Amino acid sequence: MRLSLRTKTIAGTALIEATLLLVLIITSLTFINALIEENVVKRAQTTANLFSSITRDPLLSLDLASLESSVEELMNNPDIAYARVVDSQQRVLAQRRREGSTERPFNPDTSVQEIDDSVYDTRKPITVAGEYFGEVQIGIDVTSVQSSLLQIRNWIISLALLEMVLVALFSFGLGTYLTSQLQSLRQGAKDMLKAIPTHSYKSVSIPIKGRDELSELALSFNTLVDTLAEEYENRSGAQDELKKLNRSLENKVKERTEALSNKNTELENANKHLKETQQQLLQAEKMASVGQLAAGVAHEINNPIGFVSSNLSTLKDYLSLFQILLDMAKKLHSDESIEALKARVDELQAFYTQHDLDFISEDVGSLIEESAEGLQRVSEIVKGLKIFSRVDSGESQWYDLNHCLNTTLTMVNNKLKYICKVEKQFADLPKVYFNLGKLTQVFTNLLINAGQAIEATGKQGVISIKTMQEGDIVKVRIQDTGCGISQENLDQLFNPFFTTKPEGQGTGLGLSITYGIIQEHGGQIQVSSTPGEGSVFELALPINGLDDQQHAAAQH
Secondary structure, three states, X not given: OOOOHHHHHHHHHHHHHHHHHHHHHHHHHHHHHHHHHHHHHHHHHHHHHHHHHHHHHHHHHOOHHHHHHHHHHHOOOOOEEEEEEEEOOOOEEEEEEOOOOOOOOOOOOOOHHHOOOOEEEEEEEEEEOOXXXXXXXXXXXXXXXXXXXXXXXXXXXXXXXXXXXXXXXXXXXXXXXXXXXXXXXXXXXXXXXXXXXXXXXHHOOOOOOOOOHHHHHHHHHHHHHHHHHHHHHHHHHHHHHHHHHHHHHHHHHHHHHHHHHHHHHHHHHHHHHHHHHHHHHHHHHHHHHXXXXXXXXXXXXXXXXXXXXXXXXXXXXXXXXXXXXXXXXXXXXXXXXXXXXXXXXXXXXXXXXXXXXXXXXXXXXXXXXXXXXXXXXXXXXXXHHHHHHOOOOOOOEEEOHHHHHHHHHHHHHHHHOOOEEEEEEOOOOOOEEEOHHHHHHHHHHHHHHHHHHHHXXXXXXXXXXXXXXXXXXXXXXXXXXXXXXOHHHHOOOOOOOOXXXXXXXXXXXXXXXXXXXXXXXXXXXXXXXXXXOEEEEEEEEEOOOOOHHHHHHHHO
């Protein structure tokens, strides 16, 4: 069943008032009962104490006349229903009773609420040194108290009922007033809904009664309607203006589109030129590093080429001796005489002994093995230089990182071997996905820089290279005992064209390119340094690296 707001208002107000009245009635009656209880009990105890003190001596001396006199005097109080004095054997020594009261066995009361005969019974023992000699028994008439209590209860209930009636009337009036105002608002809302399709807001209005919140709500509603009407007029005007602007903007958009298209073309050309410039800078830095390595690489190649050439000259001499020995052996014929054959054999034996052909036979193998090792070393140096100096396609593959470091050390060996000692601690690493040419350039830059930092100290130093694996990450730690880097320079170490080297000895692009290459591989590079003690560069690379599509996205 759906209840109206007025019914809810009346019922809610009445319920609240009834609850409050019920609490008030219960609280009031409880307080009155407690007050009466306290007064009656206190009155009875005080009277009993006083009466016992008066009758104590007569009881002890069995002065019955005095006891009768004391009882008679107590009965002068109008609220005393009876009074008696009994001895230790409960024999009545003196008593008086109000006319009309009935005698019944004495039963002391502990609460006014327990009284069923309108008399509050109490007693007070008379003792001396703890010995019981008797007691006084009195009864307090509470008829008037109970009558007054009943009247108060009736009066409170009557006032509560009257207040309930008044509250009901007030609730009814309040509900009627509220619902009449809300009904006006509801009707106004319906009128506004009807006016929305035709935008005839000015015909919508509700009357304002009084100066309370509901009247303020009605005023706000009328203001809202007026605002909607004004906004509609403004919007209509704005729409007309917008149509005019749209027509003019179409031409401007076409012009802007053409201009943006031209700018995009220029931007694409600029980006293409920038990429070409970046590639040229990368290649220029490579060539600069190649220039630094050229003399050392040439020396590294000349050494094995020198002893290979020497070995070949020695082998040529050995070969001529073997050819002479072969020619002498060919002159041996079976048809010659024994003396002639013996002479030729002695000649062969003398030639063999004279030229120590046993030593030559053993030395040939070692000469060939040394020459092969020298040529292999030359091949590795040329291969590493080719990997380093080529224009990379940007493609990555799975490589052995430790082998990449060894190849780089082979190329830079001549730059390092006279100024420092290289210590390697290579862990057993899985193959890593990276660009071989670019990472070789990174290691070359870092190792050459470490060597130059050590050379600046004028002392023999140490470069420590350590590889390790931490989960899906491989790390390369390159530490030197060079001159170190100041904090001021450390903060801008990877900035392009920043260098602390004298003019003409550095491009300032090495570490910047190194940083970019590590970022392209999805890795990180960190550096720490103490001036006068050395520097530490630590590279962290993901084992899986970045695929070619991710590389392209990172470059863009």
